[in-house]
Amino acid sequence: MAIEGRIRSAARRRFLLDAAKMASGVGILGAGLALYAEHSRALPPDALRPPGARAEPEFLGACIRCGMCVRDCPYHILELAKLEQPIATGTPYFTARSGPCEMCDDIPCVKACPTGALDPALKSIDQARMGLAVLVDHETCLNFLGLRCDVCYRVCPLIDKAITLEPLHNARTGAHATFIPTVHSDACTGCGKCENACVLETAAIKIYPPQLAKARMGSHYRIGWEEKRKAGKSLIDESGIIELPARVPESRP
Amino acid sequence: MSLGIVAAPCHERSLLAAHRWLIARRLTQLGVLALFLAGPWLGWWIVKGNLNFSYTLGTLPLADPYVLLQSLAAGHRPEWKALLGACIILVFYLAVGGRAYCAWVCPVNVVTDAAHWLRRRLGISDGARLSRMARYWILAMTLALAAASGTIAWELVNPVSMLHRGIIFGIGAGWIVILSVFVLDLFVADRGWCGHLCPVGAFYSVLGRFSLLRVSAVGRARCDDCGDCYAVCPEPRVIKPALKGADRGVGPVILSSHCSNCARCIDVCSKDVFAFSSRFNNRSVVHAGTPTFCDAPH
Numbered sequence: 001m002a003i004e005g006r007i008r009s010a011a012r013r014r015f016l017l018d019a020a021k022m023a024s025g026v027g028i029l030g031a032g033l034a035l036y037a038e039h040s041r042a043l044p045p046d047a048l049r050p051p052g053a054r055a056e057p058e059f060l061g062a063c064i065r066c067g068m069c070v071r072d073c074p075y076h077i078l079e080l081a082k083l084e085q086p087i088a089t090g091t092p093y094f095t096a097r098s099g100p101c102e103m104c105d106d107i108p109c110v111k112a113c114p115t116g117a118l119d120p121a122l123k124s125i126d127q128a129r130m131g132l133a134v135l136v137d138h139e140t141c142l143n144f145l146g147l148r149c150d151v152c153y154r155v156c157p158l159i160d161k162a163i164t165l166e167p168l169h170n171a172r173t174g175a176h177a178t179f180i181p182t183v184h185s186d187a188c189t190g191c192g193k194c195e196n197a198c199v200l201e202t203a204a205i206k207i208y209p210p211q212l213a214k215a216r217m218g219s220h221y222r223i224g225w226e227e228k229r230k231a232g233k234s235l236i237d238e239s240g241i242i243e244l245p246a247r248v249p250e251s252r253p
Numbered sequence: 254m255s256l257g258i259v260a261a262p263c264h265e266r267s268l269l270a271a272h273r274w275l276i277a278r279r280l281t282q283l284g285v286l287a288l289f290l291a292g293p294w295l296g297w298w299i300v301k302g303n304l305n306f307s308y309t310l311g312t313l314p315l316a317d318p319y320v321l322l323q324s325l326a327a328g329h330r331p332e333w334k335a336l337l338g339a340c341i342i343l344v345f346y347l348a349v350g351g352r353a354y355c356a357w358v359c360p361v362n363v364v365t366d367a368a369h370w371l372r373r374r375l376g377i378s379d380g381a382r383l384s385r386m387a388r389y390w391i392l393a394m395t396l397a398l399a400a401a402s403g404t405i406a407w408e409l410v411n412p413v414s415m416l417h418r419g420i421i422f423g424i425g426a427g428w429i430v431i432l433s434v435f436v437l438d439l440f441v442a443d444r445g446w447c448g449h450l451c452p453v454g455a456f457y458s459v460l461g462r463f464s465l466l467r468v469s470a471v472g473r474a475r476c477d478d479c480g481d482c483y484a485v486c487p488e489p490r491v492i493k494p495a496l497k498g499a500d501r502g503v504g505p506v507i508l509s510s511h512c513s514n515c516a517r518c519i520d521v522c523s524k525d526v527f528a529f530s531s532r533f534n535n536r537s538v539v540h541a542g543t544p545t546f547c548d549a550p551h
Contacts (some may be wrong), residue, residue, distance in 0.1 A: 011255035018384070026390040029400075030398055037398070037406035041380045060404035061327030064320045064335065065414060071292070080418065082425025090418055114273050114306045114314060114335040115324065 023041035040088040047093040051128035052110040052118040062117035065090030071110035075102045096192025096207045122245040131190030133183045152194035161187040274516035281357045304417045314338035319456040326399040351461025356515035357456045360416045365447045368438035381442045388455035413453045461510035469506040469530035470496040482518040504535030
């Protein structure tokens with residue numbers, strides 16, 4: 001009886017030790033992998049996902065790294081990330097500076113995706129949001145310097161919608177205008193044509209992931225003149241506003 | 254159990270006959286890879302994609318059910334094309350044996366078989382003792398991690414998809430992972446990766462519990478205990494119940510889901526004990542009478 005009990009308890013001990021050994025070993029492996037997975041969510045800003053790609057954490061749960069989008073891209077701009085790159089291994093990306101998205105009308109990469117990691121709801125390439133162009137460097141951009149480079153504006157597939165040229169007084173010469181390339185986030189698809197075409201050694205206009213490129217005002221902000229236009233009248237009681245006399249400095253005629 | 258190299262199991266049998274399933278298996282592995290490579294190398298787009306998902310002749314989708322399962326665990330609902338592809342693969346391996354994937358398709362099998370071969374040539378017999386159950390724990394861990402992180406975390410390091418994708422799309426530093434698997438199997442633990450750790454193999458093992466095509470020790474009455482089959486089998490424990498179970502009324506079919514249907518036992522057995530069979534053809538009857546090729550008078 002006592003011996004039987006001892007054998008049973010030894011067997012139980014063996015079982016528990018084996019289970020602990022296994023759980024610890026696999027747990028260490030899992031913890032390492034979890035940390036690595038956490039880091040691999042941080043997509044570097046110059047790596048852009050194909051059109052229709054879901055937001056990054058969701059994309060990494062949906063993309064099975066099959067490379068079908070890479071195969072069906074007629075311009076061969078897509079690549080699958082390699083182990084040594086700071087992009088989740090095996091996932092597709094492109095680099096705007098070396099090869100921008102050509103914005104095919106039929107979006108073959110999205111059609112090729114078997115899992116919906118590239119959202120099949122994207123029917124028009126103009127609705128894609130791969131990123132957002134930002135004129136990063138006002139000090140080197142030739143148009144800011146007063147020249148008429150205009151290359152980013154000219155190559156934009158949505159010229160005059162995604163990028164416009166806004167004339168401003170050239171304060172340096174006092175006699176000319178500068179034409180400032182201005183990106184409109186409601187139209188920019190983030191295709192990267194502008195960054196690719198920028199004539200500077202390092203591009204002055206770059207595609208950034210939308211969450212880096214875009215500011216948010218805060219939900220309580222209202223733009224007064226827009227609210228006034230929408231309501232057809234001022235939202236505040238203007239009768240209480242005191243009119244101050246307009247005074248001209250006396251030294252001036 | 255003899256650990257010697259099985260050179261000529263039966264002097265009547267040619268070298269070719271003693272390796273016919275091995276050759277068929279290597280040709281299949283290379284053939285699958287060649288189909289995938291014909292597109293990027295020669296422009297013959299018969300198959301596009303890789304083992305995680307492929308599209309054949311623009312009509313047949315095939316998807317790895319394990320990676321899809323991780324995607325589901327991560328909270329994504331894949332489109333029909335991937336789901337259909339996974340169903341086709343599930344049905345296929347339910348027919349031909351779950352871990353047939355490991356022996357006949359997986360490119361890492363070539364790496365680990367090479368490590369095992371070299372290990373024996375170098376006479377390395379010691380090594381770490383890993384549990385053959387570890388793969389199921391790792392399988393569970395990968396699914397739990399996908400659910401917890403919302404990403405297919407295992408695909409970041411999975412040597413199986415990394416090698417196959419790497420050969421087709423460029424591997425970069427992925428060789429480090431493949432080399433790690435090779436030296437693990439060579440120096441650290443015999444058959445360490447495929448036989449003990451790989452969760453892909455574990456997943457296909459689960460399928461193998463129900464799969465139709467199995468190896469059967471149908472001529473077990475002829476067994477002369479030479480031990481060649483044990484020596485050559487990557488999962489030696491699976492053989493004994495079927496081969497030696499006659500007295501206990503155990504049928505001759507190797508039902509263990511760890512068996513990868515590699516058929517090396519069929520190759521090396523000089524008494525023609527083993528043959529492919531169905532899991533249902535498992536009556537415990539002694540088939541002693543059938544003469545074999547090696548029984549012929551010399």
